[in-house]
Amino acid sequence: MATRPLEGKTALVTGGSRGVGAGIVARLAADGARVAFTYANSPQRAEAVAAAAAAHPIRADSLHEQDIEAAVAQTADRFGSLDILVNNAAVGTFATITDLKMAEIDAMLTINVRSVIVAIRESLAHMGSGGRIINIGSINADRTPFPGQSIYATTKGALASLTRGLARELAPRGITINNIQPGPIDTDANPADGPAASTMLGVMAMDRFGTAAEVGAFVSYLAGPDATYITGASLDIDGGFGA
Template identity: 80%
Template sequence: MTTRPLEGKTALVTGGSRGVGAGIVARLAADGAKVAFTYARSADRAKAVAAEAVAAGGIAHPIHADSRHEQDIEAAVARTADRFGGLDILVNNAGVGSFAPITDLKIDEIDAMLTINVRSTIIAIREALAHMDDGGRIINIGSINADRTPFPGQSVYALTKGAVSSLTRGLAHELAPRGITVNNVQPGPIDTEANPADGPFATALLGVMATDRFGTAAEIGAFVSYLAGPDAAYITGSSLNVDGGFTA
């Protein structure tokens, strides 16, 4: 019998109801982790993600928690730890982007990017650490736009993902004494509802990439699962691109 690499581990993924997050939930569960994941609006989608993971022999549990609210994040972490008896892996995936020149951005759009992409990540990590044993894993989902922002209209989104990259580096030092690694996965264009492979930006994006296709949520899930596993103990403080050569 083969042992799955994350057997016995517990995980919380924020924003697991769709897109990249759903791919991460599916892979962590398939690799043996007990996975809780949050959603805000897509309750039916969240149920379907959980049902698919269970049908594939895994454990996945949806939790309604809006990343804009501190109490929701605290409750999601606490519920995960209570239900599974601890928390080994935190994946901060929930994120939003509003893409427009800075002169056109509304205050609600700016607040949403700062709150969901940055503030909620800080809060989730702070809460998770109360439950995480030595050897835990924190994996943030940043963006390649932290390093490369070739098109107008991406500046504030890029700022939020740059903040995630900086947070990752600082925390790596803070948490290394506990054997907890902190990494930042920076996807390039991934085919999701937020950035469809046949969407309005696709031609421009493919024009600056080495590969001729968008990535998939499953490809991000596979890399996150590797970082969450025992073979990745020496990787920490890194921002790691999974981007089809977007930065090549």
């Protein structure tokens, strides 16, 4: 088996400057891909990720359709192709439906769902047979054990449905699409030693959070040569959160 299974491939990762996204950027680059990633804020953080992975940062806010369109075009222009799209950018505001502001709901729907659709539509113009689309969903699409997760879970459930539907449309073109559903992952936004950690660990089979590197490895596998027969799937990496 090749030690750099993604050699010669080009990838775009949305929301790649921190947390799970940064872990995905690092792994795809380590496995040989030429990687571009988007970020909306914190240019210093983005530059650090770019330097560590020899990746190309693109400032793009997933709230804005034109930013996503430009990021896809810039990636394809810079590298001459686009083989792998990872839709990772997402936001989550956790409160009951009556406490959420409509602006917060709209932001989750726009970034978590609409921007994914835009990125896929734009990427398909540059993606040929062997292309891979990987959505980063959430185990909350299947299980919401705590109040305040309803709208976030709705957006992630939409990704699972989108993945199944597009698998039918894209298979004739030789393109696969899959949906990874992480559970609790140790990031600065959801630290393994944070105030909610003990509650989440209480509903998991394993007694630890996952890592961004573990999610990155899963993404790289789905993008690589050993996953050609997997499409339309929602695959959990959750430490038994949904068990």
